Amino acid sequence: MSTWIILGLIASAACGAVAEMKTFSDSFDGDLSRWGEVRGQWRIEDGVLVHGQDWDSQRLAFPETEIGDFRLDYRLRFDRIDPALRAGVSVGRGEGSWMIILQASGNVSWSFNVAGERSGMFRDGMTARFRAGEWSDVSVRAERGRLTVAVDGQTALVGPAAGGGALALQLRREMAADDVKLAYAAGAPAFANRQLNGSFEHATNPDVPDYWALPTTWTRMNKGLPLEALPEGRMEAFRENWMLDPGTAFDGKASLRVRHPLGAAGMPMLLKPGTNDYVVSVYLKSDRDSTRVRLAADFENRDASVAERIVEVGREWRRETLLVPAYDRNRLAVSVMPQEEGFVWIDAVQIEAGRVATAWAPSWYDAGFTLPHNAAHVEPPAYPDKTHAVSGPGSGIAVETPTLSVQDAAASAFALDFGVANASTNLVEALVTTTVEVEGQEPFVATRALRLESGATATVSVPRIPIPNDRFRCRVIHTITAADGSVIRRERRFLDVPQPLRVYPEFSHYTEEKTARFMVRHGLPESSLEGAVLECELRLAIQRSETYGKRTFPVESGARRQWVELPLLGNGWMHETPYEVVVRLLDAKGRELARARCDLKTLPPAAMDVRVNHVNRGLYVNGEPYIPYGAYFTGALPDLDQLRGYRALGFDFVAVVGHRSRFEALEAFLANCEQAGLRACITQLSRKYGISAPDLANRLRDQPALVLFNPVDETGQPNVYELVDAVQHRLPHIPCFVNENSAGYQAFNRQMRGFPGPILSCDRYPLIGQPYGWPQTSTDVNGIYSFEERIEWMDADGERDRKPLHFYLQAAEHFSREPTVEELTWMTYIPLVNHCLAFTYFDGIPHSRAALDAMAQLNREVQSLKPALFSTEEEPSVAAGSPATAKGIRWLAKSQDGELTLIGVNRSLQPVDAVFDLTAAGVDGATRVNVLFEERTLLTGTEGRLADRFEPLARHVYRIHSRKTKPALPGFAGEKAMIFGKQMTMLDR
Numbered sequence: 001m002s003t004w005i006i007l008g009l010i011a012s013a014a015c016g017a018v019a020e021m022k023t024f025s026d027s028f029d030g031d032l033s034r035w036g037e038v039r040g041q042w043r044i045e046d047g048v049l050v051h052g053q054d055w056d057s058q059r060l061a062f063p064e065t066e067i068g069d070f071r072l073d074y075r076l077r078f079d080r081i082d083p084a085l086r087a088g089v090s091v092g093r094g095e096g097s098w099m100i101i102l103q104a105s106g107n108v109s110w111s112f113n114v115a116g117e118r119s120g121m122f123r124d125g126m127t128a129r130f131r132a133g134e135w136s137d138v139s140v141r142a143e144r145g146r147l148t149v150a151v152d153g154q155t156a157l158v159g160p161a162a163g164g165g166a167l168a169l170q171l172r173r174e175m176a177a178d179d180v181k182l183a184y185a186a187g188a189p190a191f192a193n194r195q196l197n198g199s200f201e202h203a204t205n206p207d208v209p210d211y212w213a214l215p216t217t218w219t220r221m222n223k224g225l226p227l228e229a230l231p232e233g234r235m236e237a238f239r240e241n242w243m244l245d246p247g248t249a250f251d252g253k254a255s256l257r258v259r260h261p262l263g264a265a266g267m268p269m270l271l272k273p274g275t276n277d278y279v280v281s282v283y284l285k286s287d288r289d290s291t292r293v294r295l296a297a298d299f300e301n302r303d304a305s306v307a308e309r310i311v312e313v314g315r316e317w318r319r320e321t322l323l324v325p326a327y328d329r330n331r332l333a334v335s336v337m338p339q340e341e342g343f344v345w346i347d348a349v350q351i352e353a354g355r356v357a358t359a360w361a362p363s364w365y366d367a368g369f370t371l372p373h374n375a376a377h378v379e380p381p382a383y384p385d386k387t388h389a390v391s392g393p394g395s396g397i398a399v400e401t402p403t404l405s406v407q408d409a410a411a412s413a414f415a416l417d418f419g420v421a422n423a424s425t426n427l428v429e430a431l432v433t434t435t436v437e438v439e440g441q442e443p444f445v446a447t448r449a450l451r452l453e454s455g456a457t458a459t460v461s462v463p464r465i466p467i468p469n470d471r472f473r474c475r476v477i478h479t480i481t482a483a484d485g486s487v488i489r490r491e492r493r494f495l496d497v498p499q500p501l502r503v504y505p506e507f508s509h510y511t512e513e514k515t516a517r518f519m520v521r522h523g524l525p526e527s528s529l530e531g532a533v534l535e536c537e538l539r540l541a542i543q544r545s546e547t548y549g550k551r552t553f554p555v556e557s558g559a560r561r562q563w564v565e566l567p568l569l570g571n572g573w574m575h576e577t578p579y580e581v582v583v584r585l586l587d588a589k590g591r592e593l594a595r596a597r598c599d600l601k602t603l604p605p606a607a608m609d610v611r612v613n614h615v616n617r618g619l620y621v622n623g624e625p626y627i628p629y630g631a632y633f634t635g636a637l638p639d640l641d642q643l644r645g646y647r648a649l650g651f652d653f654v655a656v657v658g659h660r661s662r663f664e665a666l667e668a669f670l671a672n673c674e675q676a677g678l679r680a681c682i683t684q685l686s687r688k689y690g691i692s693a694p695d696l697a698n699r700l701r702d703q704p705a706l707v708l709f710n711p712v713d714e715t716g717q718p719n720v721y722e723l724v725d726a727v728q729h730r731l732p733h734i735p736c737f738v739n740e741n742s743a744g745y746q747a748f749n750r751q752m753r754g755f756p757g758p759i760l761s762c763d764r765y766p767l768i769g770q771p772y773g774w775p776q777t778s779t780d781v782n783g784i785y786s787f788e789e790r791i792e793w794m795d796a797d798g799e800r801d802r803k804p805l806h807f808y809l810q811a812a813e814h815f816s817r818e819p820t821v822e823e824l825t826w827m828t829y830i831p832l833v834n835h836c837l838a839f840t841y842f843d844g845i846p847h848s849r850a851a852l853d854a855m856a857q858l859n860r861e862v863q864s865l866k867p868a869l870f871s872t873e874e875e876p877s878v879a880a881g882s883p884a885t886a887k888g889i890r891w892l893a894k895s896q897d898g899e900l901t902l903i904g905v906n907r908s909l910q911p912v913d914a915v916f917d918l919t920a921a922g923v924d925g926a927t928r929v930n931v932l933f934e935e936r937t938l939l940t941g942t943e944g945r946l947a948d949r950f951e952p953l954a955r956h957v958y959r960i961h962s963r964k965t966k967p968a969l970p971g972f973a974g975e976k977a978m979i980f981g982k983q984m985t986m987l988d989r
Contacts, residue, residue: 021069024062024182036061037168048077049177059090061168067092068164068187072140072180078104079174080132087175089140091147092165094364095272096121098158100140100149104130104175108151110158116270116330122159122368128152135178145367160367164188193363194269195334198349199252200244201362202369205848209244209256210369210817213847215265219298219333222267224812224844225852227638230645238262239849248345250283250317251360255347263294263337264346265302267815272353275328281321281357282336283348286313292339297324297332306332313344321357383789386746387494392480392487396424399478399491400457404465409500409524409594412469416462416476422452430488434462435477438497439752441468450480469596472497472800473754494749496800500524501594503536503564503583504802506872507620508612508758509601509732511575516568516600519615520583521561524593529555531588538566541578541599548573555585561874568602575604576732606733608704612758614802615872618837619735621679621707625870628653628681628708628838629859631845632808637661637669643676646845650856655681655708655840659690663699673705681708681840683739693723697731708838709736710761716744724756737761737806742790749793754801760794763808763842766827767819784823784953788830788890788907795834806838807831811855813843821854822953828858829905829955833892837869861933865957868894868901876900876922876962881915881945888912889950893921900962906950919944922962932957 026034028044040058043050049060078085085104090097096114103109108128111120128151130136139150147161164187169177200209213222229238241259249255258264271278280297296308306327311320324332332351338344348360385401402418416436422428429451436444446462467474474497480488501524506517520534538549548570556562566581579600585593611620619626630653631646637656638646646654654673658666666682673680682700684693691699693711700706711727712720720738728736737759740748745762748755764787794805809827810819819827828839839862846852862869871894878893880886888908894901900921906912918924918940929938929946934956940946948956 021071021183021185022064024064024180024184026180028178028180032060034063036063036065036166040171042171047178049171049180050175058171059168060170061166062182064184064186065166066164066187067167068142068185069144069161070140070142070167070182070184072167072182074138074169074180075135075178076102076130076138077135077176077178078130078132079176081105081130082174083107085174086170087138087177088170089138089149090166090168090170091140091142091161092167093161093163094165097165098147098161100158102128102130102138102151104132106130108149108156110149112159114270115273121365124156124158126154126156128154146371157372159371160364162364162367192350192352192358193361194271194332194351195266195349196269196363196365197369198266198360198363198366199249199347200254200256201252202366203244204817204820205850207239207244207850208818208848209254211267212256213265213267214242215263215302215335215337217302219265219268219300219302219331221813221815221843222265222847223635224818224846227633227636227642230638230642230845232641232645232648234645245345248285250285250347252347255345257343257345258336258338259343260338260341263335265335266333266349268299268331268333269351271327271330271332271351273330275326276353277355278324278327278332279321279352279354279357280307280324280332280334281319281348281350281352281360282334282346283317283319283360284311284313284336285315285317285345286342287315288342289314291342291344293320293344294335294337294339295320295322296335296337297322298335299329299331299333302333302335305335310339317345317347319348319357319360323355325355383792385493386793387492387749389492389750390489392489396426397422397428397430397452397480397489399480399489401493402476402478402495404474404476404495404498406498406500406523407463407465410592411464412467412595413464414467414497416465417459418478419457419459420450420452420480421457422454425454427454428452428488429483431481432460433479433481434460435479436462436465436467437475437477437752438467438471439473441466441471467497467499469499469501469594470598472499472502473752475752498523499596501583501585501596503581503596504598504614505581505600506613506615508614508735509603510568511603511605511609512569514567514569515565517563517565518581518583518598519561520564520596522555522585522594523560524585526558528587528593529557532593533586534562534564535584535586536564536566537582537584538568538579538600539582541580546572548579573602575602577602603732607702608706609733610707610735612735612804613870613872616870617798617802617804617835618870619707619804625866626679626707627862627866627869628679628806628840629862630654630839631811631841631855632656632681632683632843634843635660637665638672640672640675643672643678647676647678649845649852650859652678653681653707653840654678655683655710658682658684658696659687663691663696666696666700667703670700670703670705678705679707680705681710682706683710683713685711685713694726694730697727697736701731701733706734708759709734710739711736712738712756714739714741714744714763716740716747718751720748721753721756728757735759739763739806739808742786745790745793749797755797755803758803759806759838760798760801760803761806761808761838762790762794764790765808765810765813765842767810767814767817767823784826785907787827791831791834791836794836798835804838805831805834805836806840807836808840808842811841811844811851812846818846818848818851821850824851824854825858825955826905826953828862829903830890830907832862832865832869833890833903833905835892861957864932865901865903868896868899871896877920878902879917879920881917881947882913884912885914885916889914891916895921895962898962900958900960902946902958902960903955904948904950904958905955906953909952911952912950914948914950916946917944918946918960923960924963927960930959932959 028049083105087102089100100110109125111123141148142161145162147158196211245257246254291313296305307324400419407413407415433447478491502521532555534553539547549567582597630651632655634657735758737757739761766787873895876895891904924944927940
């Protein structure tokens with residue numbers, strides 16, 4: 001039986017159970033005098049309710065202000081199908097209200113809105129179908145504690161509906177309503193208990209109750225396990241001393257058991273606006289006749305509680321209360337701390353307005369834990385251009401996305417083509433001024449006259465735009481002005497420059513190597529390259545007449561990229577001297593077709609040498625591929641025993657905050673890391689009384705455990721470029737990177753210089769700020785897709801700039817709960833298929849055993865994939881074998897020594913039966929496929945197609961033998977080279 005049929009039966013049964021209900025109806029044959037509040041341009045025409053053309057909020061309230069259970073039916077008509085046309089129903093419940101929005105496009109969405117919350121709660125939706133000019137039947141029901149909505153018989157559960165409040169219709173432009181029928185009973189607010197999950201019945205991860213954690217100094221977040229639980233052998237004891245106890249409860253099925261010195265803390269709960277008295281109550285018992293327990297109420301700082309008292313707890317359940325008088329803050333958090341040895345059980349926690357505790361009852365929001373959820377209707381989004389900005393009145397004029405193409409490769413000249421559309425009803429005569437900006441060069445400006453009839457589109461071409469061959473990004477500004485000089489529209493966006501020839505070194509710097517490899521990529525037509533060669537020259541970047549090596553290589557037939565190698569350490573060679581490599585693409589007659597250049601950085605040898613590989617965009621530590629994957633501790637520095645316990649979990653990377661510690665403590669920490677077998681990252685931000693980042697970098701340059709340094713976090717300020725350069729100069733062998741949030745990342749992307757530093761780093765914690773109730777028991781759709789959007793931004797930028805990606809992931813820090821195993825898996829593999837090869841979990845180690853075990857397992861998986869992920873072979877082409885695959889699956893294909901590794905991730909909230917076409921990757925017959933980490937195998941079809949089912953947000957990793965093997969490097973097979981001081985054949989690298 002379908003969900004819709006089940007809900008329909010529930011609704012029908014509920015209707016039969018309701019008696020003595022009041023009624024209200026209106027067929028709009030008169031006026032609106034019987035209604036309550038009327039806001040907006042409502043009017044009645046021909047027995048139908050319509051309203052004006054304005055965009056302001058429209059509201060038509062029913063006269064009763066405290067409506068409990070109800071049945072509302074009415075007819076709705078959209079005059080045209082446009083997402084901007086919206087109708088709605090507002091359902092008040094206590095201090096909040098449900099908003100159900102029906103868009104003409106068919107999107108039906110809802111959320112519960114409360115003053116003080118930054119976004120709606122219980123967000124969800126469904127898809128309906130509206131037809132222009134035709135009536136649809138809309139029904140909204142609040143019965144037996146549940147709110148439902150139906151459109152033409154298609155029903156969905158909205159959320160909890162206990163209590164009562166006002167009820168109102170809302171419309172917005174070019175629509176109508178008719179035949180309103182309401183049957184209702186009186187209701188009252190149902191918000192007595194503010195404490196979510198006060199009886200510990202709900203645990204998304206089975207060993208940690210949602211909205212509860214260990215007390216820390218600050219109430220706003222939980223940071224997982226304390227460092228004291230990390231030493232080997234202590235974690236199990238810690239879990240025994242802080243656990244859900246299913247065998248003991250005052251109410252329900254479980255209570256929380258804690259033991260001194262541990263305690264329990266609830267997350268801050270939302271209160272009524274204004275100044276009010278509150279009373280906290282909690283049921284407690286102990287395993288001793290008398291145990292002293294501190295009961296406290298906190299706002300932000302638990303070291304400065306707003307109210308507290310010491311209570312004596314015995315062997316029987318007893319209710320204790322705490323008065324919080326005249327409290328004027330909007331949130332309050334409860335904490336319970338045993339003050340002496342012994343177990344204490346906690347249950348039935350309540351926060352309520354008033355001075356006397358009422359009978360225990362769960363929070364109104366707790367219904368969100370147990371109500372059934374709708375099947376997900378959210379489609380994975382397509383992400384917009386983050387650099388596109390528009391200003392001006394517009395007047396119906398818009399510039400279509402421009403394209404930049406090579407016009408004259410030898411002269412580094414490009415052509416820009418774009419369309420201009422006139423969606424207005426008027427003839428437009430204007431000037432289009434196109435400005436192309438490239439870093440270090442005067443802007444290129446061209447102006448064209450434009451004459452567009454209504455509904456017409458014109459194509460504008462701007463030829464011969466000069467862009468230097470070592471610039472890969474430009475800013476394009478279109479300004480459309482009227483005859484009087486006024487600006488009609490201005491559009492700005494960044495475009496990647498499709499350079500016809502590009503060269504970059506394999507590594508970010510070199511020390512004692514005798515040779516260096518460079519990747520050369522070109523985009524010229526194959527017909528022009530017969531007999532062509534690459535002339536490659538290494539020379540001083542300042543005194544360009546002095547050459548240190550020059551070689552010529554034939555252009556490989558059919559290839560768009562190839563390796564070239566040049567000798568280093570020639571006569572007069574000096575470390576830390578700027579060198580450059582110039583590559584000229586010459587045709588068979590010696591004529592220059594295109595030219596490219598890149599810098600070559602050299603440094604003296606160092607004990608710890610961390611390099612960026614610009615080909616696979618990974619990090620190498622002393623010559624070995626390295627994937628940082630571990631936790632970030634922002635409080636006290638872990639000691640040696642704690643680091644050893646952390647290392648025993650399988651992690652070999654740890655990150656810490658340095659600016660809260662003295663230099664001697666940081667130095668000891670790094671020595672402990674080396675002793676424990678860990679590599680470290682230090683974040684050193686600018687603080688008034690702390691060591692500056694450049695000074696600390698200078699003092700840490702000989703530390704063998706330090707592999708990454710982060711001097712800037714979430715500023716987006718223009719002075720960051722100079723600061724990073726100063727730090728990197730003092731710590732030249734260690735990548736010094738900037739981390740940003742979404743706003744800061746975009747701020748740097750709007751700069752001509754792009755993102756500072758050698759690594760692109762961003763953070764996005766999609767599950768931290770989840771609202772009450774729903775959807776904390778399911779994945780936050782908006783959050784996970786914003787997470788994916790960020791990493792896709794970064795991958796595109798990293799591909800262009802040849803930079804590695806680093807992402808801060810969520811694990812321990814949270815407001816409502818820690819991530820589930822499925823969410824942690826998705827948040828590792830979505831970055832992974834977008835070429836992210838560095839992962840740090842913020843903040844600390846998760847409390848939940850399931851979450852921590854998942855982190856450790858994911859680390860093992862990622863590390864085992866290192867050979868494939870660090871392959872420098874060209875990525876094989878794998879195509880989607882079905883539209884569902886193209887839309888719902890993200891994948892990464894890597895080739896290494898004749899084996900194809902394919903990593904696929906379902907980005908959709910529905911199962912996807914995926915099909916991959918592997919023929920272009922060298923799999924063209926029935927071939928056995930090993931599914932890694934799942935202990936199963938598959939077979940491809942005879943046509944080279946791989947089919948498999950992906951559950952929502954699931955990942956699969958396939959290993960397949962391919963007939964395509966890695967080609968020998970032309971001209972170098974069998975030669976030896978020194979890489980990081982190690983002798984390796986070219987095929988080893």
